[in-house]
Amino acid sequence: MSVQVGVIARNTFTELVRQRVFYIILVFALCAIGSSIFMARLTFQEEFQMLKDVCLGAMSIFTSLLAILATASFLPKDIEDRTLYNLLSKPVPRFVYLLGKLSGIILLLLLFTLLMSAVFFLVLWLREQSVLLQTRSDFREAAPEELGAALKAVTDATFNANLFPGILIIFVKSVLLASLTLLISTFATSSLFTIMMAAAVYFIGHLQATAREYWLQGIEIKWWTRLLVALVALLFPDLQSFNLADDVIAGAAIPANIFLETFALGWVYTAVYFALSALVFAGREL
Amino acid sequence: MIRQTIALLLLGIFGIIKMPAEKSLDAAQRQAGLRGTALDLDLREMVGQRGFLAALSGFRSPLAALLWIEAHNAWERTEWGRMAALFDAVTTLQPRSLLYWDMASWHMAWNASAAALQDRSQPSEALRIRNQRQYFKLGRDYLERGIKNNPESSFLYRSLGVLLRDKFEDHCGAGEAFLKASQLPGAPSYTGRFAGYELARCPGRERMAYELLRKLYETEPDGRKPALIITLKELEKRLDVPESQRISSDVY
Numbered sequence: 001m002s003v004q005v006g007v008i009a010r011n012t013f014t015e016l017v018r019q020r021v022f023y024i025i026l027v028f029a030l031c032a033i034g035s036s037i038f039m040a041r042l043t044f045q046e047e048f049q050m051l052k053d054v055c056l057g058a059m060s061i062f063t064s065l066l067a068i069l070a071t072a073s074f075l076p077k078d079i080e081d082r083t084l085y086n087l088l089s090k091p092v093p094r095f096v097y098l099l100g101k102l103s104g105i106i107l108l109l110l111l112f113t114l115l116m117s118a119v120f121f122l123v124l125w126l127r128e129q130s131v132l133l134q135t136r137s138d139f140r141e142a143a144p145e146e147l148g149a150a151l152k153a154v155t156d157a158t159f160n161a162n163l164f165p166g167i168l169i170i171f172v173k174s175v176l177l178a179s180l181t182l183l184i185s186t187f188a189t190s191s192l193f194t195i196m197m198a199a200a201v202y203f204i205g206h207l208q209a210t211a212r213e214y215w216l217q218g219i220e221i222k223w224w225t226r227l228l229v230a231l232v233a234l235l236f237p238d239l240q241s242f243n244l245a246d247d248v249i250a251g252a253a254i255p256a257n258i259f260l261e262t263f264a265l266g267w268v269y270t271a272v273y274f275a276l277s278a279l280v281f282a283g284r285e286l
Numbered sequence: 287m288i289r290q291t292i293a294l295l296l297l298g299i300f301g302i303i304k305m306p307a308e309k310s311l312d313a314a315q316r317q318a319g320l321r322g323t324a325l326d327l328d329l330r331e332m333v334g335q336r337g338f339l340a341a342l343s344g345f346r347s348p349l350a351a352l353l354w355i356e357a358h359n360a361w362e363r364t365e366w367g368r369m370a371a372l373f374d375a376v377t378t379l380q381p382r383s384l385l386y387w388d389m390a391s392w393h394m395a396w397n398a399s400a401a402a403l404q405d406r407s408q409p410s411e412a413l414r415i416r417n418q419r420q421y422f423k424l425g426r427d428y429l430e431r432g433i434k435n436n437p438e439s440s441f442l443y444r445s446l447g448v449l450l451r452d453k454f455e456d457h458c459g460a461g462e463a464f465l466k467a468s469q470l471p472g473a474p475s476y477t478g479r480f481a482g483y484e485l486a487r488c489p490g491r492e493r494m495a496y497e498l499l500r501k502l503y504e505t506e507p508d509g510r511k512p513a514l515i516i517t518l519k520e521l522e523k524r525l526d527v528p529e530s531q532r533i534s535s536d537v538y
Contacts, residue, residue, distance in 0.1 A: 042358060045385050050351045057348030187290055206342050209312055209321075212305070234301025235294075238308045240321060243344040247320045250347070250382035255318050261311050265304075272300050276293045283289035 004092055008100020013107045016070055021108070024062050025115050031058045032123040044131045045157045051127065052249045055120040056166065060245060062116065063109055063174035064202065070105050071181035072194035084286065095278035098182065102274060105178050113171040128158040165259045166248035172266035173242035177202065179273040180237070186280040205239035208232055237269050319382060319436075332375035341379060350379040354386065357393075366398040370424060377428065387432025388445050395425025395453050422453045443467035444477055451484060461485035461495070478502055479514055486517050496521040503533060 035054045039047040078084035087097055131154050139147040181198040188194040212233040215226065241262055244254055315321045330338040340349045357372035373390035380386055399421035408414050429446040436442060447463035450456040461484035468478035479502060485495035499518050503510060515533065522532045 039355075043389075046354070046358075046389065049383065049385050050354065053347040053351035057345050057351070060344060183293075203343060206344055209308075212308065216309075233305070234298050238312070239344065241308070241311055241315065243346070244315075244320055246344075246347040246380070247382050250380050251384060252319055252382045254320070255314075258311070258314050258318055258320070261307075261314065265307060265311060268304070268307075272297075276296060279296070280289050280293050 001093075001096055004096050005100045005103055008087075008092075008097060009103035009107060012074065012101050012104025015074075016104065016108050021066065021070070021112075024066065025112070025119065028055075028058055028062060028116050029119045029123075031055070032119055044154060047127065048124070048157045049249065051124060052163070055116075055123070056163075056170070056245045056249055059113065059116045059120070059167065060170050060173070060243075063113060063170055064177055066112060067105065067109055067174040067178040068181050068195060068198045068202070070108065071102075071178045072185055072188075072191045072198060074101055074105075075185045075188075076191045076194075079286065088286070094282050098186075098274070098278055098281055102179060102182055106175050109171060109174045109178065113167065113174070117167050124158055128154065160248070160251070162248045162253050165254045166245040169242050169244050169259070169262055169266070172263055173239065176237060176239075176242070176266050176269045176273075179270040179277070183273045183277040183280070186277045186284060201236060202239065204232060205236045206243075208236045208238045209240045211236075212238070242266060329375070329378050332371070332378060337375075346379045350376045350383070350386070353379070361393060361397070364401060366394075366401060366421070369393060369398070373428065377431065381432075381435040384432065384436060384439055384441050387428050387436075387442060391425040391428035391432070391445060391449065393425075394421050394428065395449055399425070399453070422449075425449055425453070438470060440467040440470035440473035440477065443470065444473070444480075447477070447480060447484070451480075457484045458488035458491065461488050461491060465498075475506070479511065483513065483517055486521055492521055492525055496525055496527070500533075 032051070032055050035051060039050045042050065075084075078087075084097070088094065132151060135150050135154055136147070139150050142150075177198070180201060181194060184197045184201070185191070185194040188197065211229040214221075215229040215233050221229075244259075244262065248254060312321070329341065337349055337353075340346075353372050353376045357369050357376065360368045360372060373386070373393070376386050377383075377390060399418045402408075402417035402421055403414050405414055405417070408417070426446070426449055429442055429449060432442045433439065433446065443463050444467040447460045447467060450463060451460035454460075461481050464477050464481035464484055467473050468481055478498065482495050482499035482502065485491040485498065488495070496518070499514055499521070503514060503518060518533055521527075
């Protein structure tokens with residue numbers, strides 16, 4: 001079974017790569033380098049903060065978009081070009097097909113996140129080196145401790161160990177979105193419907209925490225409003241939990257237990273949505 | 287259709303199971319200072335509908351960055367009122383960013399206040415001075431709100447100390463701010479000295495200032511700066527410290 005999953009995952013990955021999705025990396029690099037050049041007129045602290053804001057924001061947008069678009073398109077495409085019938089006529093269980101497809105997409109998302117992180121860290125490092133050089137030149141006649149303090153201020157403003165868990169959570173969020181989109185696509189009739197539904201779920205998911213608080217606080221509201229917020233709280237994932245990068249950029253530290261809980265919750269959502277996708281897809285008439 | 291109904295029911299059951307985990311994670315994240323931004327109607331008014339939608343969708347930090355750049359452009363055009371409005375939006379979107387609070391305060395208390403004092407369109411000097419003071423207060427307000435959101439930050443207490451010292455000439459307040467900064471993790475060593483210098487100029491706090499500076503003098507040989515020694519000697523005279531207990535007269 002694992003061999004079958006591996007083969008399908010590899011094919012899915014290759015297909016997606018052939019669709020030239022990696023051009024997004026080019027756009028991302030342009031975003032990072034362009035914003036870095038534009039922001040050179042700000043102070044270095046402002047510049048580094050903006051660079052992190054833009055790059056991690058772009059990473060979040062691109063991975064989320066890729067997760068939704070890549071997952072929404074594969075099932076209708078496989079039905080249209082008859083690949084699905086070819087595959088399922090062989091001894092390949094339907095859930096293996098879905099697992100292979102999802103694994104291929106996760107592989108692509110992982111590679112994407114790694115490449116974007118590499119571009120981001122490279123641009124950040126280059127800018128840091130440039131500011132360090134400038135600082136050394138500005139402080140060449142200053143006392144060694146003053147130079148040391150100035151250089152430390154530069155390095156403190158650039159790299160922050162918390163950026164890594166922040167990026168990992170962005171990746172987990174994109175995996176969750178891929179799994180959620182897969183669930184929608186198993187009963188959807190077109191990729192357009194899947195994309196629209198996934199986008200709606202994305203927005204509602206970011207409001208889920210508000211709905212949950214509203215529901216559980218016991219505020220006097222009409223019964224149908226209560227029912228609606230309860231449904232939102234129960235059926236949708238809390239996507240705000242995965243927006244830790246915003247706080248990481250601001251300098252907040254992510255405690256290890258919170259990172260692990262968030263990371264694990266992301267994979268639990270992914271596993272449950274996948275299991276439900278397999279359940280629905282097993283009964284779907286093809 | 288049956289499978290879809292079962293899937294929906296299972297999703298609901300999963301919802302009930304996941305609820306405690308989500309609630310506990312939410313509480314833990316808030317306790318750790320994460321998810322501190324209030325996405326409410328005040329923010330909606332500040333950033334507009336599209337901005338609010340972006341903030342709701344998890345793009346708070348890129349939105350804050352864009353608004354900060356807009357504020358920078360407003361600075362280049364010396365649009366102080368617009369800058370303050372943009373700073374309010376940015377700090378609401380990213381309340382954990384020390385840089386935003388500090389820079390917003392600096393722009394208001396140093397740049398906007400200086401511009402207000404030199405505003406030739408306002409013939410009354412009294413009104414110009416009043417406007418200047420309002421910008422000082424605005425600068426202080428940013429730092430105080432920043433501290434409220436980041437109580438563990440020595441950096442913002444240090445900035446507040448500098449502002450109170452240089453713009454308000456409030457030596458007692460500045461001393462307290464520097465003292466608080468010096469007690470927080472990661473504080474630069476000079477914050478303790480600055481607290482001593484300012485408290486030395488605060489009526490009724492001279493004894494505390496003396497003890498603080500004396501401790502630094504004794505424990506940090508590298509910290510025996512000329513200003514510290516001069517202040518200590520002045521305090522020894524004012525507090526009538528017995529000759530035998532005074533610092534060596536060999537230094538300065």
